[in-house]
Amino acid sequence: MKTKAIVLKQISLLLVALIGAIFINGCELTTKQQAKSVISNIKESPEVIAVRKTPIEKGVILGDLIDTGITDTVWEIYDPAENGNKYVTISGNVLYNKKLVVVKIQYQMYDDGKIKFNAMTYNDIPQDAANTAAMFSYLKKEYEAKGKIAK
Structure with a gap:
């Protein structure tokens, strides 16, 4: 059960980091699809x-x-x-x-x-x-x- 929680936390952190990097670097998501x-x-x-x-x-x-x-x-x-x-x-x-x-x-x-x-x-x-x-x-x-x- 702990492993599942750790994996979910890592995925959440990865998502937050990825979205943050997009905004910090000034990259724009030009479409809803992206x-x-x-x-x-x-x-x-x-x-x-x-x-x-x-x-x-x-x-x-x-x-x-x-x-x-x-x-x-x-x-x-x-x-x-x-x-x-x-x-x-x-x-x-x-x-x-x-x-x-x-x-x-x-x-x-x-x-x-x-x-x-x-x-x-x-x-x-x-x-x-x-x-x-x-x-x-x-x-x-x-x-x-x-x-x-x-x-």
Whole structure:
């Protein structure tokens, strides 16, 4: 029990130090997404961890694929969302067709542990199946280019 309290205290101190360093050094958090990232990357929920570890094909884990092709990622859990379901949403930046795009990818969590792709947006505009497939194809190419899996 003491170990758990010590770890929680260390995480709290790390968070306070990190936020203090941002303000002391004059660095600005220019978006809400960056502010959320500071907090969400320190402590992740079991749902976020489950989605990150989801295999999407042989030798490819979703979290690794996302980390390779999308920058400034924020993983969030909506538990429960307005409709009573749990969702994990991944948002971040990607250079797509030579333009910076904020992409959001959402997965639905089921009580039995299953995880299902739900939706994708570019700059908050819902995308169809073709654009979704194109994004995942791009992410896989980035993943392969960085030597994560054999082509």
